Amino acid sequence: MDIQSKARELAKSIEIVMSQARCADKKSARLCESISQQEVRVLLILGRGGPTSMCEIADAVGLSMSSVTGLVDKLEEKKLVRRERSTDDRRIVRVELTEPGRETHTVAMEGQIEFARGLLEALAASEQEDLLALFRKLAAKLSRKESQKAGV
DSSP states (O other), rough: OHHHHHHHHHHHHHHHHHHHHHHHHOOSSHHHHHHHHHHHHHHHHHHHHEEHHHHHHHHHHHHHHHHHHHHHHHHHHHHHHEEEEEEOOOOOEEEOOOOOHHHHHHHHHHHHHHHHHHHTTTHHHHHHHHHHHHHHHHHHHHHHHHHHHHHH
């Protein structure tokens, strides 16, 4: 199988896994009642990286600044996040989780972890280790790419 065929097959498999993963954090009835899927994505980003600029959030979720502003407005109304303007540059707005936001993030992560556990249970122990090693390698490459893109 050539690289193009492998890439096509991988892309199809990733889409199947990702569509299921996007639903995993919404398994909790508490989340389903109170928060949209896009809002969950923002919470997951903030929970992973701490206070984050609006631009960084927009880049991470692949949405326009105006869309992210609307999402953050809703999350702020729900008291899940707070905004703070940079003292150095007032144009920069950083968003961080509040205590209720951290609790909601934890619930969303529990859904993601349960989903991952289900995936791992489909594999033998040695396959689980191989999968984790491959994902670590991919994540490291993507992190380096993001750092280079950001000029770090």
